[in-house]
Amino acid sequence: MLAARWIKRPEPGEGGESGEKSGGHSHGSDSKSGKFWQKIDGAYTFMLKLSMRHRWAVVLICVLTVASIVPLYNYVGMAFLPDEDESLYQINLRGPQGTSLSATQSILDRIARDVRAELPGVKSTLVLAGFGRGRGPNVGFINVSLAPVKERELSQAEMINRTRAIARKYSNKDYQVSVSASSSIAGSIGLGRGGSGVGYFIAGPDMTRLNEYANILVEKMKADPAFRDPDSSVEVGTPEIRVAIDRTKAADLGVRAGDVAQALNIMAAGQIVSSYSEGSNQYDVVVRADERFRRDRSNFNLFTVASTTGGTVGLDRVVKLEEGLAPSTISRLNRLRQVTVGASLPPNASESDALAKLEQYVKELNLPAEYVTGVTGQSKELQKAYESFMLAFLLSFVFMYLVLAAQFESFIHPITILLTLPLAVPFALLSTALAGQTLNIFSALGILLLFGIVKKNAILQIDHTNSLRAKGMNRYDAIIQANRDRLRPILMTTLALVAGMIPLTLGTGAGAATNRSIGILVLGGQSLCLLLTLLAVPVFYSLFDDAGETKFFRSIGEGLGKMRDAITRPFSAAFSSKFSKKEDGSKPSDIGDDDLVEGGRRA
Template sequence: MSARYRCSYSSARTFCPSTINRKLPGVTDTLVTIGSGQQQVVNLANIYIKLSSIEERSVNQQELMLRARSEIVGRYLKEFPDQLRTSVNPVAAISGGGFRNSDIQFVIGGPDLDKLTKYSDALLAKLKTIPDVVDADSTLISGKPELRVVIDRARAADLGVRIGDVAQSLNTLVAGQKVSTFNAGTDEYDVRVRAVGQFRANAEGLRRMLVASQKLGWVSLENLVHVEEGTGPSSIDRYNRQRQVMLTANTKPGGSQAAVIAKLNEFAKAENMDSSYRTFLAGRSKELGRTATYFLLAIVLSFVFMYMILAAQFESFIHPITILLTLPLAIPFGIVSLLVTNQTVNIFSGLGLLLLFGVVKKNAILQIDHTNGLRKQGMERYDAIIQANRDRLRPILMTTIALVAGMTPLTLSSGPGAGTNRSIGVLVVGGQSLCLLLTLLAVPVFYSLFDDLARSRVWSRVNAVLAGVFGRVRRRAATAAASLLGLISRQ
């Protein structure tokens, strides 16, 4: 809400939305707080909505949030376009005292508040133009009436008044200071001391306040300060002792947080900010970037470890590549299954992708291992491939059907936590079902191509080099192990 309004106006403006919210399906209770939090911003109101259990309502939380934006927030924004700023967010599982539990939290930090206002306003206007963005807002709320006290330092020195005493006196008389507690039975109340409203709410009252002097005892503030009326931000946030402004936004269902963040970074570069200003992510946006980095690292390491284990099992450097080439085939089918079922790509679907890799790899291992076994028995490559695929078709179908049947309850679940379970189940069931036929056809083709490569002169030289390297590593490891065992036995 505009910073010039007081708590009574905020209360009147939030009463009607709170009443309408109770009429939404599945809403059981609403709680309105005004001026809550450490800063006690009186023009900031929060409406908390409690929903009935998911089994008792026909709509999910995301649908109710969309209705709240369109039916309630949209209505009041049209009625009071320059007075209200709204956002609809899920309540955080663990409240950490941040500004909002928003999908996007983009921070601009720097020394000068005027330039921060300029940069943040420009980026906020561009942020609102991104199609997948809703609830775009800023922590900087300007226009709050304020009284600025300018101290005449030379005059204060002549009167024997310290600058810190002026600041401490104003803080005590205007903001108030806790001096004691009052106990009433089992209840405890803070006792705060400050000036009465008629003195602290106007410039004349501030001028009449007294401050301690080392020379004269008590001196009126009008002898050493100038009080000016103006407007300013309702609060100034800081990080690492620098002022900062946070841009917040949510993404529409199906929207990509990563794409919005990439757009914001492009907009920030286009602003050509001074070198003393920087941008960074916070909250869920920051965690998303860290999670994506760690997840990509996990995928890379999984490929490395799978190759090492398969190379040891098959005693070949070429056959593991044949098996691992089947894994990328599962990715597009998994993504298609998510799109068809209106699921998003998130950390849970990423875990499902790792599970899908394991299942697809297992099928390829069955085919190639049996093919190699038949060739060792004297069969030609073509005949061995045909026979191995015929023999392994039944166990592959059996394990696939068993996996799909086991994951189906996750895709059809509707209780608490069903959203996370459904992402994993849909990706595994859809990806495995769709890529099964392609895998059965692709593995023999890859096997033939790489078997021809293994017989070439180039690969023979590469294989000899690799065998020599791994042989030396193996011998040194054996020597080190023998030495360690000898030391242990002598102990």
């Protein structure tokens, strides 16, 4: 309806005939749109003819463009998720072992009070002591809720930086305070609500050496500005009493190690020895040392253990007590003890670059062979996502080739189309770099979308070229005319796509960072690569068409054609027989392929 109202009918002789002068379009040359289009068409025709005269120069430009993917990718880097402003972040506190719950609560309250007083835009704070990593009385965290993005002047990243300045007043050798962004997406896939960061684990048999390695890594990360709030999972400081059995003396006295362990278990933890029933309820009877005897190690000599020779022996005669410090929790990986080192990253920082630095620090430790290392948490998900997308890209090329080969009935033209897809990647990376962003799982989806648009444009160009050649036009004229005819629809779809990406790029509010990571990549990538792909497709088409005329490729084509005929002939014969039976109801006779062809011609 709008086209019928807006587009004027051309006067006789103004256009309407497809030709090189008008570019195959029926807009009058006197109209403003016609004059504007003639300038675009003339400029494109000039560049197209120039490219066809210097085909290998275009190939060289394409090769250099594809080669720029490596430095651009290294500059941009990768992140698992974009830095989304969710108006929520977390302050974590960890104190020394033995800190009371009330002391932890007091420090958290003071930090929360300073945050509310010094930072504009803080909506509320939620203080939880005794919860967090380790769930002990010495740990806790503060959930800081911010006002909506439109109601505050500072972004979430700026609020976090100011909060770190407040946290430094409370951070010392005893207390560690860290600040991390909140990510609901990471929480929904089981990575916790922490924001972007890196994590690395070291596993081995000796916990003491693991603690040393972790401390070295943390110190190196603190000196590197690429990391924020580095920390390890080791919490050495829990007092404990180690019991060492003197096995020689125990053997002389007839005391078994198992009996010693059982006696210690009864003394400290207790043991169920019986049960009794009262009404419908049944209760366990637990034997355990009284609390006043368990708290004082001087009472240890009052406990005895049974001897195989008869009688009892005092525990202090067969064991030695040693006081020391130990981690509150011990994590294991494949029955090996492990420690985890992690840190937050600055806004829009590359997780891949930070992870590479951390891996370099680990290599400098020169770990023994019995120690194993690896990424964990969000860093592990980043590696898995990278591998999955590389596989997706590879499979997408394979499936596109199969579909295009069936569509064009050619094994060469699909290669022409697929060669244009890598040309879009450098421009996508360039637009991402200019916007100060990193690649993530959402922008990777944008690359797949970009592939689809570039492939569609190439199909339009090649399909129309083949149509004109089938009508008797020579190859050069068909290439020029077909690409001029398809320039307008390609520009229309490109402008429509770019216009659709502008709201995603300029949008604010919830989910803006996610939308922006897709919008910037698609908008910049398609806009910047358009001219190169419009010139590269006809050049590649002519080069591969020349290659297809060589003896080598003709023999390959004939062999593949015979293979195709051998595969499809049984199906064609079966279909023809079934069709003949339905027509006359008689039993189909043996009909050869030549008879079928001749019959089709007579029909």
